[in-house]
Amino acid sequence: MDSLLQRIDQEIVAIGGKRSRSRAQVIEVFFRTGTHVTVEELTHAVRKRNRSVGSATVYRTVKLLARLDYAKELDFGDGLKRYESNLEAHHDHLVCQECGAVFEFKEPRIETLQEQVAKQHGFFPTMHRLDIYGYCRKCAPGDKRNRDK
Amino acid sequence: MDSLLQRIDQEIVAIGGKRSRSRAQVIEVFFRTGTHVTVEELTHAVRKRNRSVGSATVYRTVKLLARLDYAKELDFGDGLKRYESNLEAHHDHLVCQECGAVFEFKEPRIETLQEQVAKQHGFFPTMHRLDIYGYCRKCAPGDKRNRDK
DNA sequence: AGTGAATTTGAAATTCATTATCATCATAGG
DNA sequence: CCTATGATGATAATGAATTTCAAATTCACT
Numbered sequence: 001m002d003s004l005l006q007r008i009d010q011e012i013v014a015i016g017g018k019r020s021r022s023r024a025q026v027i028e029v030f031f032r033t034g035t036h037v038t039v040e041e042l043t044h045a046v047r048k049r050n051r052s053v054g055s056a057t058v059y060r061t062v063k064l065l066a067r068l069d070y071a072k073e074l075d076f077g078d079g080l081k082r083y084e085s086n087l088e089a090h091h092d093h094l095v096c097q098e099c100g101a102v103f104e105f106k107e108p109r110i111e112t113l114q115e116q117v118a119k120q121h122g123f124f125p126t127m128h129r130l131d132i133y134g135y136c137r138k139c140a141p142g143d144k145r146n147r148d149k
Numbered sequence: 150m151d152s153l154l155q156r157i158d159q160e161i162v163a164i165g166g167k168r169s170r171s172r173a174q175v176i177e178v179f180f181r182t183g184t185h186v187t188v189e190e191l192t193h194a195v196r197k198r199n200r201s202v203g204s205a206t207v208y209r210t211v212k213l214l215a216r217l218d219y220a221k222e223l224d225f226g227d228g229l230k231r232y233e234s235n236l237e238a239h240h241d242h243l244v245c246q247e248c249g250a251v252f253e254f255k256e257p258r259i260e261t262l263q264e265q266v267a268k269q270h271g272f273f274p275t276m277h278r279l280d281i282y283g284y285c286r287k288c289a290p291g292d293k294r295n296r297d298k
Numbered sequence: 299a300g301t302g303a304a305t306t307t308g309a310a311a312t313t314c315a316t317t318a319t320c321a322t323c324a325t326a327g328g
Numbered sequence: 329c330c331t332a333t334g335a336t337g338a339t340a341a342t343g344a345a346t347t348t349c350a351a352a353t354t355c356a357c358t
Contacts, residue, residue: 018325018334039315054337059316077224079345080315094272103270110262117256118281123243125283132267134274167305167354188345203308208345228316229344 004031004087011068022053026061035084036074036093036102042083076102076131092130098139153180153236160217171202175210184233185223185242185251191232225251225280241279247288 005027009019029046030037037045043058062083065071074082076095090111094103110130118125157176158168178195179186186194192207211232214220223231225244241259243252259279267274 016334020324020335022336052337056317056338057336060335063317073226075224075226077222094267094270094274096272097275103272105266105270107262107266110259110266113256113259113262114279114281117254117259118243118283121243121252121254122286122289123245123252123281123283124285124289125243125281126246127283128279128281130263130277130279132263132272132274132277134267134272134276136273137271140271140273165305169306169353171307201308205309205346206307209306212346 001028001031008065008068008070012064022050022057023061023064025050025053026058027065030062030065030071030083031085031087035104036082037084038080038082040080092132094132094134094136096136096139097133098135101136101138103136150177150180157214157217157219161213171199171206172210172213174199174202175207176214179211179214179220179232180234180236184253185231186233187229187231189229223278241281243281243283243285245285245288246282247284250285250287252285 005024008027009024012019026042026046029049030042033042033045039055039058039062042062043053043055046053046058062071066073066083070086071083072086074084074093076082076093089106091104091106092110094105096102114128115125154173154176158173161168175191175195178198179191182191182194188204188207188211191211192202192204195202195207211220215222215232219235220232221235223233223242225231225242238255239260240253240255243254245251263277264274
């Protein structure tokens with residue numbers, strides 16, 4: 001964990017940046033925090049440690065992590081962006097439309113098919129996003145009345 | 150096409166709405182327009198016929214179509230929502246990060262795997278979104294220098 | 299055709315996440 | 329210790345999307 005922070009610090013220096021206390025705190029909390037965080041959530045978590053950190057810094061830091069490929073930007077269509085660590089292997093998401101819970105899954109066969117499809121279209125993929133929306137076990141509707149809310 | 154508009158009109162009446170000239174124009178242009186339109190594009194297209202249509206009406210109409218399941222809301226992560234007709238069979242998207250072109254594809258085997266995955270997690274899927282980002286044939290980079298822009 | 303209740307409209311105002319601005323502060327190299 | 333420059337945090341600005349509201353339109357009922 002510390003070595004991760006060091007590594008990131010080095011990369012920041014390498015692109016002409018300086019170290020800073022606030023940013024280091026944001027980064028550490030980000031990697032410790034559960035995944036799929038919104039900036040607001042992350043800001044709140046960081047402020048528990050250091051009340052003075054402004055949300056602009058959190059926005060900047062999380063964008064920086066995404067630029068350095070340590071974080072991935074997610075968007076589940078509810079109007080706010082979420083971020084997750086990009087250290088773990090690639091995975092996709094199951095998003096519950098009722099309670100907002102997000103589950104992760106891996107399915108290498110889907111990845112394979114995606115590459116095939118891209119190739120068929122003369123397309124050079126750099127990344128993809130697969131989100132499955134629906135109802136998790138807890139929120140599963142016995143009937144369909146929930147649907148239209 | 151006319152029967153489609155009639156059918157939609159009937160549904161609107163069924164949920165307590167009234168017919169209106171502007172909305173009918175928006176709906177017609179929407180179904181005639183190429184797919185993946187932004188609200189801005191659609192507004193512009195509608196105004197060619199009827200200068201007086203306001204963008205609020207376009208926003209409202211396209212939301213209404215989505216509610217009635219005639220349109221699908223898309224989001225390719227560039228900050229604006231896009232809409233496409235929901236009449237055609239389901240398909241997914243290849244999005245070029247360079248020129249913004251969007252290509253559609255169908256891959257039933259991916260759909261099947263998605264349902265398997267959902268079932269494995271006790272998840273009840275209602276829809277999904279698969280977007281593959283990368284470079285289309287035209288924008289394909291010979292080297293990797295394009296990547297970071 | 300006329301009336302009235304209800305919906306829709308377009309313009310403008312508002313909302314809200316995100317980004318930019320800017321004066322001040324912190325960092326790091328000399 | 330000095331200085332140049334990047335980073336910060338408060339605040340203002342941006343921009344897509346939504347809401348407000350008075351005026352216009354629709355439509356069921358005469």
